[in-house]
Amino acid sequence: MSKFYFGGGSGDVSSDDEDNLPYPEALPRSDFLAPDFDAPAYLSTLSERHQTLEDLRSDLRERSQALSKELLDLVNTNYEQFLSLGSDLKGGEEKVEDVRVGLLGFKRGVEDVRGKVRERKVEVEGLLGEKKDVSKQIALGRRLLEVDARLEELEDRLMVSSLGRAVNGGDEDSWTDSEDEEDDDDELGVETGVAGTSTRKLQRLVTDCLHVERLSNSVGKEHPFISAQQSRMLRVRNTILLDLSTTLKQTTSTGEEGKSRLLKILGIYRDFGAEEEAIKVLKGMKSR
Secondary structure, three states, X not given: OOOOOOOOOOOOOOHHHHOOOOOOXXXXXXXXXXXXXXXXXXXXOOOOOOOOHHHHHHHHHHHHHHHHHHHHHHHHHHHHHHHOHHHHOOOOHHHHHHHHHHHHHHHHHHHHHHHHHHHHHHHHHHHHHHHHHHHHHHHHHHHHHHHHHHHHHXXXXXXXXXXXXXXXXXXXXXXXXXXHHHHHHHHHOOOOOOXXXXXXXXXXXXXXXXXXXXXXXXHOOOOHHHHHOHHHXXXXXHHHHHHHHHHHHHOOOOHHHHHHHHHHHHHHHHHOOOHHHHHHHHHHHXXX
């Protein structure tokens, strides 16, 4: 570091006194650690330091080199401690083993729970399948009961006995010819000279018979119960065709009422899918 002297009128200073001249103190390190440290502002406070610029630069350069060395030493020290971390850990093997055993036990517990869940899933799926089958059987049973009930009702209306069951002739049929004829009278006026079963009753019989046939087809004709009812179905259908034939033969085509009734009967034949039967009856009527 360069030496300097204080100005004055005392003249030259001898070389022996130069070593006794005061030197500026070293820059305190705390000044550089301030949070709001600003280099230009800090340098402006050094104007009264009585130190040449070259000496200040040299001081700061040495301080920077010292800080770099300290930083390097700190990094090396921490790095060596990091490398020795594994060897410094001693006595933790038992704890690590306890943790490993605990994790293995937890894993086995999870596997057990997962297995029970899989078993319960299979069980629930089986129960749901059984419930679905039972629901299907219940629906099938209801359709079979409806087929039997509607077929029995048709037999009662047509006064047809089946399987040894006597027709309940003592009870009044809710569909008497007199009531149906009154219905036809409301539609066509007084049908004097027009004989036979009322067209409304025939239409209802045909509609109910077709409904029973659709129910039977929905179950399947190969079903034992449906197969056993085929004779009853055939007997009911033939009876309805016989009533239609009788009514058609007894219907005169003269007059507006007779023509309207004839068209209704032919429409019932068509709904019943028995157009050929109607043609046979009409041909028979012409041949007489």
